[in-house]
Amino acid sequence: MADGRIYNFSAGPSMMPVPVLEKAAAQMLNYEGSGMSVMEMSHRSKYYDDIINGAQDAFRRVMNVPDNYQILFMQGGATMQFSAIPLNLMVTGKADYAITGNFARGAYKEAKKYGEIHVAASSEADNFTWIPKQEQLDLDPEADYFYICANNTIFGTEWNYDPETGKVPVVADMSSNIMSKPIDFTKYGVVYGGAQKNMGPAGMAVVVIREDLMGHYRENMPVLLDYKLMADKNSMYNTPPTYSIYMFKLMVEWVEQMGGVSVMDERARKRSGLLYDYLDASDLFKGAAQKDSRSRMNVCFRTGDPELDKKFVAESVKAGMSNLKGHRLVGGMRASIYNAMPMEGVEHLLKFMENFEKNNK
């Protein structure tokens, strides 16, 4: 790869498009003739108004967010949303959670502080290798919401359908697959994501919420987690993470320039398809997730021999790739292939896998 850059398969923070980084570098000392960096800019200035409003507009356009949904920029990543979701959405005090991985479980644990939480489905007994089907969901029609983690980074699984819940709003943590495909927001009450996979640097969450779900924030809780307040203040109740929002805008604009989220989806299917096809045909490597639950974003695989896995990872680094080691909860390898991963990166990995398989029969 040019300029000494490597193919970075990190699960997040993760690879970003070179044109986005180049633009950020070029504008670092003087943003569009303002005489200052975006980092130095008052969040109450005209220049910054254009950035934050431009970021929202671009996301609404690219993701086709309906008018009755607000787009909020919040701090604390997805983990802060584990708290914010129940604190904002619990009215009767009951919610359903699907436990499909580590972060779904983290959200569930946090929600239990604030209400009565029912497990609607869990694949924990199978080390989270699958996503429940619609008919496997044990849903309470009286729940305040139904919570899912739409893509499970560690385990390489992804919901490939929008759950049906009747009138109960679905809340989806899309940290690791947002902006990688079109979303029908009318199927969701809240969609949120930490930025650090497809939306920019770590340190921000984007929250898309149906307006009628706001206004129920629990009393005597930290002021900054109140969705209604954040919406009323256009995410500027306090100083927002100004530079993260700017980078987010560049990321959304890049997706738009590339042809939009349908193109991102096509690219993701092509990238992951190449890897899964190879895994299915391979004698050495096995995919970790069940076939019908496979993620387009995180491809987890292993040889079955921990020593050989270790060798694979060590040699991959020498071959110009990084972060292919799987999470300790799964072992083996993981290739995280978000929007910014070029096809050449996957082809490079494939060739490396073929050679590795040949040399380690």
Add this chain to the structure above:
Amino acid sequence: MADGRIYNFSAGPSMMPVPVLEKAAAQMLNYEGSGMSVMEMSHRSKYYDDIINGAQDAFRRVMNVPDNYQILFMQGGATMQFSAIPLNLMVTGKADYAITGNFARGAYKEAKKYGEIHVAASSEADNFTWIPKQEQLDLDPEADYFYICANNTIFGTEWNYDPETGKVPVVADMSSNIMSKPIDFTKYGVVYGGAQKNMGPAGMAVVVIREDLMGHYRENMPVLLDYKLMADKNSMYNTPPTYSIYMFKLMVEWVEQMGGVSVMDERARKRSGLLYDYLDASDLFKGAAQKDSRSRMNVCFRTGDPELDKKFVAESVKAGMSNLKGHRLVGGMRASIYNAMPMEGVEHLLKFMENFEKNNK
């Protein structure tokens, strides 16, 4: 100023040193041969370990932070700390607050959600033009802590002494004067600051806390605000704001290269001294804060004629300066002159003020 950059007197986010921005731009696509941007780096990687630990070490060195104080990186800026402080420090449920400005009042309001809060002093009746003296503080020896806002950005006042409280820990919001002078941390239980004045881009708070004060986090509250948890996890319970921490490290290293915080203090006194001397001698301009409470960071002044103030601000923009308009709660003008403001910026402003005074007698 070179390269079309202007003198930016914004109260925050605010001016950053050119060498820091240049380094960030130069490293944007490939950090020290890693083949990736800091934004793209896994927070669990060796490269990033060096950045986050290096940032803490540099701050400890430059600020002379004692060994029994932890340095935490948290999200949500100072406003999130308004909540975190009472949630972590309240044991008996009582605290004293000094109300010296808008942000002190905000912290007070938030704390009232969680306990019995006593106003130890307030300058609100005088529109926050002064800082209470030690003998004006009505302190409860049984309080869990005594809270101050060490520099009041909007009103241009600054505490010029460390309050004495006996055994009660002092908590100081130093968002707008941290790293601008040496701090005797032994006089404080907690010192914290939002980063966006002297420590980098907005979106992070740095919290320095005496170890024995941790471990009392209130039950059933958002997990991410627990200081003990954050300390135990080296600020990586979840993905930290990785790029903000990197920028913070560059900012601290710049202070060190400039000679340290004593030099920053000298420079701040010189910058603000020039402006205050001029204001005291001027027939047209008046300083807003009482003399013994003046801030070295934010110099607030006015002509007394709102129309003339408006003219001043409009003409200052044409003269290559920005953000000199005062906050609406004070009116008039405000020159925020943090660490990165060069002496030439203040001299440029002074010359402009002299000319303006001459032309508007």
